[in-house]
Amino acid sequence: MDALSLSQVEGTAERKNLVPGSLSVIPLLQAVQERFGYISERQLEEVAEYTGVPVSTVYGVVTFYSQFRLRPPGRHLIRVCQGTACHVLGAGEVLATLQEELGICEGETTGDGLFTLESVRCLGCCSLAPAIMIDEATHGRVTREALPEILAPYRVGGGT
Amino acid sequence: MTGRREIRVGLATCGIAAGAEPVLELLRAEVDTRGLNVVVKPVGCLGMCYNEPLVEVIERDGASTLYRRLDEAAVVRIVEEHLVGGAPVDELAVGDDPFFRDQVRIVLENCGVIDPESLEEYRACGGYDALQRALTEMSPEGVVEEITLSGLRGRGGGGFPTGKKWSLAAAESAPIKYMICNADEGDPGAFMDRSVLEGDPHRVLEGMAIAAYAIGASRGYVYVRAEYPLAIRRLDKAIAAARQAGLLGEKLFDTPFSFDVAIKEGAGAFVCGEETALIASIEGRRGAPRRRPPYPSESGLMGRPTVINNVETLANVPWILRHGADRFAGYGTEGSKGTKVFALAGKIERSGLIEIPMGMPIGDIVYKIGGGVRGGKRLKAVQMGGPSGGCIPASLADVPVDYESLKATGAIVGSGGMIVLDEDTCMVDVARFFLDFTQKESCGKCTFCRIGTKRMLEMLDRFRRGEGELEDIDRLIELGEMVKAHSLCGLGQTAPNPVLTTTRYFREEYEAHIRDGECQARVCRDLITFRINAETCRDCKLCVPQCPVGAIAQGAGAYQMIDEETCVRCGRCRDVCPFSAIDVVTGKVRA
Numbered sequence: 016m017d018a019l020s021l022s023q024v025e026g027t028a029e030r031k032n033l034v035p036g037s038l039s040v041i042p043l044l045q046a047v048q049e050r051f052g053y054i055s056e057r058q059l060e061e062v063a064e065y066t067g068v069p070v071s072t073v074y075g076v077v078t079f080y081s082q083f084r085l086r087p088p089g090r091h092l093i094r095v096c097q098g099t100a101c102h103v104l105g106a107g108e109v110l111a112t113l114q115e116e117l118g119i120c121e122g123e124t125t126g127d128g129l130f131t132l133e134s135v136r137c138l139g140c141c142s143l144a145p146a147i148m149i150d151e152a153t154h155g156r157v158t159r160e161a162l163p164e165i166l167a168p169y170r171v172g173g174g175t
Numbered sequence: 176m177t178g179r180r181e182i183r184v185g186l187a188t189c190g191i192a193a194g195a196e197p198v199l200e201l202l203r204a205e206v207d208t209r210g211l212n213v214v215v216k217p218v219g220c221l222g223m224c225y226n227e228p229l230v231e232v233i234e235r236d237g238a239s240t241l242y243r244r245l246d247e248a249a250v251v252r253i254v255e256e257h258l259v260g261g262a263p264v265d266e267l268a269v270g271d272d273p274f275f276r277d278q279v280r281i282v283l284e285n286c287g288v289i290d291p292e293s294l295e296e297y298r299a300c301g302g303y304d305a306l307q308r309a310l311t312e313m314s315p316e317g318v319v320e321e322i323t324l325s326g327l328r329g330r331g332g333g334g335f336p337t338g339k340k341w342s343l344a345a346a347e348s349a350p351i352k353y354m355i356c357n358a359d360e361g362d363p364g365a366f367m368d369r370s371v372l373e374g375d376p377h378r379v380l381e382g383m384a385i386a387a388y389a390i391g392a393s394r395g396y397v398y399v400r401a402e403y404p405l406a407i408r409r410l411d412k413a414i415a416a417a418r419q420a421g422l423l424g425e426k427l428f429d430t431p432f433s434f435d436v437a438i439k440e441g442a443g444a445f446v447c448g449e450e451t452a453l454i455a456s457i458e459g460r461r462g463a464p465r466r467r468p469p470y471p472s473e474s475g476l477m478g479r480p481t482v483i484n485n486v487e488t489l490a491n492v493p494w495i496l497r498h499g500a501d502r503f504a505g506y507g508t509e510g511s512k513g514t515k516v517f518a519l520a521g522k523i524e525r526s527g528l529i530e531i532p533m534g535m536p537i538g539d540i541v542y543k544i545g546g547g548v549r550g551g552k553r554l555k556a557v558q559m560g561g562p563s564g565g566c567i568p569a570s571l572a573d574v575p576v577d578y579e580s581l582k583a584t585g586a587i588v589g590s591g592g593m594i595v596l597d598e599d600t601c602m603v604d605v606a607r608f609f610l611d612f613t614q615k616e617s618c619g620k621c622t623f624c625r626i627g628t629k630r631m632l633e634m635l636d637r638f639r640r641g642e643g644e645l646e647d648i649d650r651l652i653e654l655g656e657m658v659k660a661h662s663l664c665g666l667g668q669t670a671p672n673p674v675l676t677t678t679r680y681f682r683e684e685y686e687a688h689i690r691d692g693e694c695q696a697r698v699c700r701d702l703i704t705f706r707i708n709a710e711t712c713r714d715c716k717l718c719v720p721q722c723p724v725g726a727i728a729q730g731a732g733a734y735q736m737i738d739e740e741t742c743v744r745c746g747r748c749r750d751v752c753p754f755s756a757i758d759v760v761t762g763k764v765r766a
Contacts, residue, residue: 080442098363142224
């Protein structure tokens, strides 16, 4: 993906009503990531320039919060809940099976760029433990056996 | 709400995950094609998560039938037999379920009843009446007084008296003040704030507006986790609708009071639930807490007086103004008034979202409401308060749930996560799970929190491998006490709690790990061995293809054998064995 020009970050800021200043750093980073899937080095510098916050500080913010990504993710993001209820009901096994199934480790993206696998703290669906989230869809009471079936639609049509 | 026939479909995140969306669509289509005079609407979480997807049919006279775990065939039957035929389908209904019997719903009164995206429905239930009353009939001092009298305390975990917090900010004379709603529900195992935002978002906005009036703020922020997209969407709609109706914005109810709200999405940092870290995050910085005083009520967001209240705390506020402080204070105990919402999960028969009067014994929650431990297993402990809380052993099941009683056990009420643990749960593993969480989420500012938790984690890892010496347990406790004493914020001050409570109540389990290499719950993989019992094995070979590492091979006779060196202890062979011929052994017998 090509780097953006400052005008594009500015355009994003305008659409979101974000004025220059430190208050806009996180919303702007979020908007950039929402649109491009990650934050490139160039965009990081542009956010710093637009907000007037030193680029070192912006980098500090990006690496502090777990939401931000400095590398492009796969087409579909799989998040495996590692909350308490999920932990005691087998989330570790779900994660292990997904790693096996996709041939990647947690935090990695498949070679074809289709899936990125991440584990998250808690999806807040504890009654449906163990739970996973693929893009914005939550799947509950996940079993090892059900995983291939859950992944299938994302594999075929490339998902939604 | 009365006089019309309606169908409510629970459409919170958990309902959707359980398949409620196709149920809603099918119901709408069926009602449409048959031309039935019935309103089909989405509602928030009913709390009965173990029965999702849930559908409730309300007759014109108010009679209700609650249907559970529905699929398409069941929906069609309900349409044909109940909606058209007029006879409720008893076998699909929940029936007389004790789940709701001992609950008192204040915060959750509208969840699962109204369409969360309809301002009209919220208003029909008395919504925004409390704000109107506050603005037109009460002084800001009067509002603070009422909340103080109610005895409401912070529901996010701190338990600080809400009225006191408001009066401190109200006493500050500053041209600008801020009202912040903390919806950064980060505790694993807690989802009540998500459910309230998804099921009754206007209630939180109304609570914020009332608080803002009481302290003299004109600007508010809701700081909400980015992991809750549906809650953000519904809150966003609610803010827009409230603005449109003149319930947010300039000169509300024709008074001089103006108040508006913006959403700030969190970016994934547990520590931002701490108020000074949350403020830093809104200001666009790394979410590191700072030393207090000055407290936010004096110098908060952008150096202005700021009040930060949790979602559930604010959701109580309109109810208190509508029904009076006395009625609220009528529920609960001497020091803990009102109700508390808990997310009941883990190894429990009926998991879900419950609201109970403060003071109910833990055992009543687990057995009367939750239906006891799943699969008839033995209750071992209840984990309360997430990573800041502790594990309360089954022997203390009669301890009442209130701020002081729980604190005495070493746990806390916390935000309300309640995870039931059974005999198959290893307490060393649970302690490690929470410490791993807080260790990774430590912002790194305080040395004890940054390094102390790391050293504690390493000790727990050694125990899980059966290493270390018995004296290490006391070293672990000592270090834990130091982390608590020398950390600036709530994260470090509470991070050792899961370790301190498990070493206090389950010390023998730690000792067994270290001394005998024994994990009684058979969870710690370095301390267990899978063996096939040659007597009971029928040589069906079902387990062989299940093994991911090919560790199962033909034994000397008509039975299979597991190569202990290759085995990764995943347990798949045991799960699939129809003859229970696979034993998991631990401790000295392994040798």
